[in-house]
Each structure stands twice: as C-alpha cells, then as structure tokens.
Amino acid sequence: MSxxxxxxxxxxxxxxxxxxxxxxxxxxxxxxxxxxxxxAPNRKGVTDFTYCRTRAGFVYVxxxxxxxxxxxxxxxxxxxxxxxxxxxALKMALWRRDHGGHAVADGLIHRSDAGSQxx
Numbered sequence: 001m002s003x004x005x006x007x008x009x010x011x012x013x014x015x016x017x018x019x020x021x022x023x024x025x026x027x028x029x030x031x032x033x034x035x036x037x038x039x040a041p042n043r044k045g046v047t048d049f050t051y052c053r054t055r056a057g058f059v060y061v062x063x064x065x066x067x068x069x070x071x072x073x074x075x076x077x078x079x080x081x082x083x084x085x086x087x088x089a090l091k092m093a094l095w096r097r098d099h100g101g102h103a104v105a106d107g108l109i110h111r112s113d114a115g116s117q118x119x
Contacts, residue, residue, distance in 0.1 A: 064093035
C-alpha cells in the first residue's frame, strides 16, 4: 500500500491518556520487573485504563487484572481521567477478592503505568 499511496481515514486528533506526573511526582520502582506470572491469586496485579469515544465525549475505563487468573477483578468507568477513577477500580478489586473467597493478604504487588493518575 505504501507504494501506491493509499492511507486509512483518520478522524479527529489522537487522544492521549498517559500523561506523566509533574516535576514533583515520584514514581515508585517497578517491583514486577516485567514478570507477570503469579504462583497464587492476589500476589500480583496490574492496572491501566483506556477510553472510548462516544457522541457525548470520551468515557474512560480503569481496570485491575489479577496476574494469576488473568481475570479483570476491578473496573470503573468515568467521564474524567483522574486519580479517583483509578483508585475506585482498585478498591473494587480488593473488595471483590475479599468477598469472593480469595482474601487479599499483605504482600500484594500492584503495577501501573506512569500516568499522572497513578503517581
């Protein structure tokens, strides 16, 4: 296709979700070191968020994944991408695991991207 010159349709401008924190924000070290295998539930979790364009604007969805089961254990949708959105998803994940018979003990490692909502 590059030889002939056609290209896909691009509507609107690119939407940025990962915006690094300011000069004073501190990024904790990556304790997972890209090792996403877990030997049991509630030992390692990763989180991120994405967005969907709607007629009314953008909707952001934060989610938490348990590395052992690869299941989404917490989520939250919101029209703004702020710290409250991502912490609500994390609180939901902790509540669901505790009430689902998989109590969360000390030592859970949680990994997120470097967006300002997480720092």
